[in-house]
Amino acid sequence: MSIIITKDLNLYYGNFQALREINLEVQPNKITALIGPSGCGKSTLLRVFNRMNDLIEGVRIEGKVIIEDEDVYHPKTDLIKLRKKVGMVFQRPNPFPLSVFENVAFGLKIHGLSRERINEVVEESLKRVMLWDDLKDKLHTPALKLSLEQQQRLCIARLMPVKPDILLMDEPCSALDPIATQRIEELMHWLKQNYTIVIVTHNMQQAARVSDETGFMLLGELVEFGMTEQIFTTPAKRRTEEYITGRFG
Amino acid sequence: MKKLSPKITQKIVFSLLSLATLLAMVPVVLIVLIIIKNGLGAINWEFLTTAPRNGMREGGILPAIVGTFCLVTGAVVFAVPVGVFAAIYLNEYAKKNWLTRLIRLAIINLAGVSSVVYGLFGLGLFVIFLKFGASILAGAMTLAIMNLPVIITATREALANVPQSFREVSLSLGASKWQTIWHVVLPNAIPGILTGIILEISRAAGETAPILFTVAAFYLPGFPTSVFDQVMALPMHLYAISTQIPNIGLDVRYGTALVLLGVVLGVNSVVIIIRARLRRRQKW
């Protein structure tokens, strides 16, 4: 059963059409990568899934997006419930200018979850991103004092108390050095047991390394979608092949 | 003409900028120095803790100090919540169209309206129409209205300076818009809002015209017992003794000015300390 399904999805920024007839199915507990040249609509598509595009004026959407059997763009959709289910990791690590502890506890504060268990939840969340051992004695240092890699991990940990099923990651490693990138990739492998991950990346090696399925986008179209291995070894479309072999983009 | 080397240009520009800063500082420093030099002699325990005597030529100025505290507190209590909420509405909720732009322009212009106009407005609305009489309530509200534009503008700026990414993260975590404002935007904007409050305090404590018709008593040696009482206030007292009372010692006048300066600095430094602590906690 697919966890995210889009049907004939079109998205317009005013008169500009940024997504064209996207039909996509994301499988649960898999890592799905979206690749393609700059401006092809990867971030836009990602932000469709948690409706962050709603914040932008003049956005119009056609077609259907179904996440866990619920119509995301139905007028009665509970945005808060949707965004709890679909967490997002941004390109630049963006912890709040608060302590490590307060960052992780933010979701608890917002959703009024059990206050008594707050320490427990923070510990568990940091363990999930393998940050607990490093930070257990530094819970009250400002998050912005951490290394960028730790900050990005913290941003993932911040999602945990909200209990999402899906993690959207928009170029989560683009601000990190190669070693940090590798370690975040390892983390994604480990998170896959419990979460469905959709990752946007510019880095084709990264897509090849981490993902199970890959979608190649070009000028707002989903040109090809399939098993990562197949996309990278025997792409069906010529445009995919050209991009992968580095002839453009 | 030969072009100056960048190094020399740099030096000239730097000197000019320093000179401008220095020129801006000179009057401030001079005023403070003159007030201290002429006023310090008048400051003693009696001056600070008793009421004026002998046609205000002797005794102290305690009633005016108390009155100014009441008015400043009242002005802050009225203006801050209204101003902050108005700014939140304008910055976070209102659509960005010609109407909000017009409102914003109007608010900025209101900040420049002469304070005597606010005084007359307060007289008409609070004292006469709403029948508060000349009272702390009427005076504080007049001062509050005079300061609303400053608070709104400072708060809006503070809100606009909170990075958009904070709002996005919060919303993406399933926070509602109001939760985002309350838990993320406002805490990060508080230092800027406090700057607005500092400006308000200084103005509320120092202005004479807005309180002239709405609250200030010429001579009222007692203390207020309700918000419908009149009070003396420092700027009004200073104005009165400087213009209405012949043969009064220079030191009494400068002493009063010094106390006014001290009150403003005292209250402001409390706010400044709070602001510094918050800034240290929140850096990005």
Ligand SMILES: Nc1ncnc2c1ncn2[C@@H]1O[C@H](COP(=O)(O)OP(=O)(O)OP(=O)(O)O)[C@@H](O)[C@H]1O
């Ligand atoms: N708010 C907006 N208003 C108008 N056009 C936009 C807006 N955001 C994005 N676009 C346009 O939509 C297209 C897709 O943008 P998007 O950010 O999704 O691309 P992307 O694939 O994520 O690119 P990158 O790899 O550079 O991040 C681009 O042509 C972009 O200019």
Ligand SMILES: [Mg+2]
């Ligand atoms: Mg992008």
